[in-house]
Amino acid sequence: MEPAASRPVPSPLTAAAVEALSRLFGDRLRQDAESLTVWGRDWTRSFAVAPSAVVFPNSTDEVVTLVQAARAHGFALVPSGGRTGLSGGAVAPAGEVVVSFDRMNRILELDPAGQLLRCEAGAITQAIQEHAEQHGLFYPVDFASAGSSQIGGNVATNAGGIKVIRYGMTRDWVAGLKVVTGRGEVLDLGRGLVKDNTGYDLRHLFIGSEGTLGLITEVTLRLTRQPAAQQVLVLGLSAFPVVMEVLHAFRQRLEVSAFEFFDAKALAKVLARTGLPAPFAADADTCPYYVLVEVEVSQDADAPLAVFEHCVEQGWVVDGVLSQSEEQARKLWRLREDISETISHWTPYKNDLAVRVARVPEFLAEVDAFVGRHYPDLEVVWFGHIGDGNLHLNILKPEDMPQADFYERCHGASKEIFTMIRRHGGSVSAEHGVGLLKKDYLGYSRSPEEIAYLRAIRTAFDPDGVLNPGKLV
Amino acid sequence: MEPAASRPVPSPLTAAAVEALSRLFGDRLRQDAESLTVWGRDWTRSFAVAPSAVVFPNSTDEVVTLVQAARAHGFALVPSGGRTGLSGGAVAPAGEVVVSFDRMNRILELDPAGQLLRCEAGAITQAIQEHAEQHGLFYPVDFASAGSSQIGGNVATNAGGIKVIRYGMTRDWVAGLKVVTGRGEVLDLGRGLVKDNTGYDLRHLFIGSEGTLGLITEVTLRLTRQPAAQQVLVLGLSAFPVVMEVLHAFRQRLEVSAFEFFDAKALAKVLARTGLPAPFAADADTCPYYVLVEVEVSQDADAPLAVFEHCVEQGWVVDGVLSQSEEQARKLWRLREDISETISHWTPYKNDLAVRVARVPEFLAEVDAFVGRHYPDLEVVWFGHIGDGNLHLNILKPEDMPQADFYERCHGASKEIFTMIRRHGGSVSAEHGVGLLKKDYLGYSRSPEEIAYLRAIRTAFDPDGVLNPGKLV
Numbered sequence: 001m002e003p004a005a006s007r008p009v010p011s012p013l014t015a016a017a018v019e020a021l022s023r024l025f026g027d028r029l030r031q032d033a034e035s036l037t038v039w040g041r042d043w044t045r046s047f048a049v050a051p052s053a054v055v056f057p058n059s060t061d062e063v064v065t066l067v068q069a070a071r072a073h074g075f076a077l078v079p080s081g082g083r084t085g086l087s088g089g090a091v092a093p094a095g096e097v098v099v100s101f102d103r104m105n106r107i108l109e110l111d112p113a114g115q116l117l118r119c120e121a122g123a124i125t126q127a128i129q130e131h132a133e134q135h136g137l138f139y140p141v142d143f144a145s146a147g148s149s150q151i152g153g154n155v156a157t158n159a160g161g162i163k164v165i166r167y168g169m170t171r172d173w174v175a176g177l178k179v180v181t182g183r184g185e186v187l188d189l190g191r192g193l194v195k196d197n198t199g200y201d202l203r204h205l206f207i208g209s210e211g212t213l214g215l216i217t218e219v220t221l222r223l224t225r226q227p228a229a230q231q232v233l234v235l236g237l238s239a240f241p242v243v244m245e246v247l248h249a250f251r252q253r254l255e256v257s258a259f260e261f262f263d264a265k266a267l268a269k270v271l272a273r274t275g276l277p278a279p280f281a282a283d284a285d286t287c288p289y290y291v292l293v294e295v296e297v298s299q300d301a302d303a304p305l306a307v308f309e310h311c312v313e314q315g316w317v318v319d320g321v322l323s324q325s326e327e328q329a330r331k332l333w334r335l336r337e338d339i340s341e342t343i344s345h346w347t348p349y350k351n352d353l354a355v356r357v358a359r360v361p362e363f364l365a366e367v368d369a370f371v372g373r374h375y376p377d378l379e380v381v382w383f384g385h386i387g388d389g390n391l392h393l394n395i396l397k398p399e400d401m402p403q404a405d406f407y408e409r410c411h412g413a414s415k416e417i418f419t420m421i422r423r424h425g426g427s428v429s430a431e432h433g434v435g436l437l438k439k440d441y442l443g444y445s446r447s448p449e450e451i452a453y454l455r456a457i458r459t460a461f462d463p464d465g466v467l468n469p470g471k472l473v
Numbered sequence: 474m475e476p477a478a479s480r481p482v483p484s485p486l487t488a489a490a491v492e493a494l495s496r497l498f499g500d501r502l503r504q505d506a507e508s509l510t511v512w513g514r515d516w517t518r519s520f521a522v523a524p525s526a527v528v529f530p531n532s533t534d535e536v537v538t539l540v541q542a543a544r545a546h547g548f549a550l551v552p553s554g555g556r557t558g559l560s561g562g563a564v565a566p567a568g569e570v571v572v573s574f575d576r577m578n579r580i581l582e583l584d585p586a587g588q589l590l591r592c593e594a595g596a597i598t599q600a601i602q603e604h605a606e607q608h609g610l611f612y613p614v615d616f617a618s619a620g621s622s623q624i625g626g627n628v629a630t631n632a633g634g635i636k637v638i639r640y641g642m643t644r645d646w647v648a649g650l651k652v653v654t655g656r657g658e659v660l661d662l663g664r665g666l667v668k669d670n671t672g673y674d675l676r677h678l679f680i681g682s683e684g685t686l687g688l689i690t691e692v693t694l695r696l697t698r699q700p701a702a703q704q705v706l707v708l709g710l711s712a713f714p715v716v717m718e719v720l721h722a723f724r725q726r727l728e729v730s731a732f733e734f735f736d737a738k739a740l741a742k743v744l745a746r747t748g749l750p751a752p753f754a755a756d757a758d759t760c761p762y763y764v765l766v767e768v769e770v771s772q773d774a775d776a777p778l779a780v781f782e783h784c785v786e787q788g789w790v791v792d793g794v795l796s797q798s799e800e801q802a803r804k805l806w807r808l809r810e811d812i813s814e815t816i817s818h819w820t821p822y823k824n825d826l827a828v829r830v831a832r833v834p835e836f837l838a839e840v841d842a843f844v845g846r847h848y849p850d851l852e853v854v855w856f857g858h859i860g861d862g863n864l865h866l867n868i869l870k871p872e873d874m875p876q877a878d879f880y881e882r883c884h885g886a887s888k889e890i891f892t893m894i895r896r897h898g899g900s901v902s903a904e905h906g907v908g909l910l911k912k913d914y915l916g917y918s919r920s921p922e923e924i925a926y927l928r929a930i931r932t933a934f935d936p937d938g939v940l941n942p943g944k945l946v
Contacts, residue, residue, distance in 0.1 A: 200681065
């Protein structure tokens, strides 16, 4: 039997379908060209955007009725949050009905003793962070788009970010989910319980499911204490492999909140564009790589400096700087945070890769050698959340190369790089998910047996294939 | 179609099956009466124990061949770890072949920079803790049976323990699993990657699956830093509901590593049996409940005392004691740790319940009132991991009541209590799993729709029903 997810999506909507949607949503159904364009896309720009309609539910009940209508009338649904996704998972390319959670944005309750926050799926991540802070608590998952992204989307894509090394992914903070499955059933999973060993944990299936098993309507998040003061170090490494020694030296003695890396090329471009001062005097030969380490200030006030000095004595670190104020810490963070925007000038071809932390040096050397050998005319910039084994490979487009030629050459490189990833047991999509962008490459990270189970699970939850068809698997 | 899991288990083994097992395992196949008794059970004593055989695989490959043989010859498998389970999940009641992981007990590698430890599923939990410690790292999941339990069993039951409030459950520490499914396929899930967003997380399905989806052969665990020094407080509460205020007061200012409670009855019995000194002078009327709080010593050295004083000022805490040495901290922990063994004298009927943390006072009062009203002749003792919303309700058997009568009365009480649990959205098995013991009560914590998905998932991974039939669902 052909898996439900790959059946062709009927489009456009039948008259009966439009009638049903209109009865259900009234003026919260839109079909004008501008709304279709705005709500039919995410942050990617590589895919056609062509939804049939956009609807704005107010409640879980409305979502249930919507799914039932989709099954009855034969149309597909594309759930949409903050539209900040990077793999096309919330793009509607083929006449689907976009389900926007913009109106389901309320924070419902905060339980201080249980350290739980319950909210609708459309609540903005940053609003959640601020609400927690007002109550003396902390929601620790953070990333650049937090001011626009919605928690439902965060959960559906298992969003990561800059604090994963200390706090984990979104997955680690979900205490409960209310979902409407592709069958139109409401499941109340987890329910905020810390401990519940009553069978398979269905909650974790929905986390990272990219809208293919159900529509998330409500989320219960765990919160934690606000962190103590932090200090930031930027260190210049003598060579790349020593990065693991440096990571280990800091992690043994301190609570490491962030451990990011970038190469000398990235730094040079950021300094040129922003006018920020270099962290210390160095050239690309003696200092080919940099790490930014954020650590929690502890009882052991001398520890950051002591670890730094140890790394210098060992010959791992050439030089470095330790922030002495919040202002300085912020400036040092900009050296890392401004990289994406800086290199966007070169419309880079991006890969979001992960290998086990210990394999990072070997893997990076392999990819670097490969690109140097086969694409000597292309400039490569490396940076990323290296404490998690997550590397962002960016290939910069030469000024005079046509866009189409550039992407074709990079696609070819990707296949080789994914083959290396497979050999290292790594991930072809560390953070950004599969969506449309990585669908064809899933086999580089998942075995055929695993993919068969993904399909079986999808069919169980969405037998008619109404949820985000064509995405993920 | 009748779910595979409830098909009757053929027994005893056919001659062909014994032949196949003998060829595969040689003298690592046992069928003598003593081995069958020893390896056919867990820590429960309520269930008949009647396996057909016990086998001791050395490798994942042998487990694959075993599953294929089970499918071909029509016999069932019961995976067995440290045999410390509390719900009969590893009991073989009906002629199954017990698969003991005793011989697959090696720790394979420790990666210090990535803070990962990889081992075979039969590795003893305490051995893992010690190995991590030797490398300056820490595996934080801990519980009474850690000296006997195996990590595969810990993962299959999502073991909890005393440090959940700070470190979470076993689930939160599994970075990778190698499993052999009921189809005989090997899945390498997670692979130690911190970040991998390439489809549904199958790893989390196996965690807590109680041997019904696959046999775990290898585990990759995350490790963390060794904790700093801890201090322990034992506090006497003026009434139960204030426990939430006390919890919140400590969690706001300190890293709380443990938050346990017990009633005055439990304390009196422990003091009587052990001869330990009372933490402070108090009687059951002024101090009906106690909490034990363990906090990490921080820069803010005055904080524990300051929070204690605040709790006294608010009228929540009647009196308390703060440990001044590791020796005193250990003595205070004994007041809580010795409860189980102390009350075993009364062969208690136990329930392992959980509700959301904020609901604990309301729930406990409801159950107390119910038991007081309907079972006034039965003595109830409360204790547990209250910071996680996990309560252990123990009904003590009166000296002169026959065992059978006692259990019948308690079973009746359980149904009522589970109904209350359902009303509160709680769990009928917070830590100990479902196994055989809670199978009939699953509906009190999982909806019919959820249970249908559990069955569908089970059938996908084990279509012939060879893995632990009759357990869980």
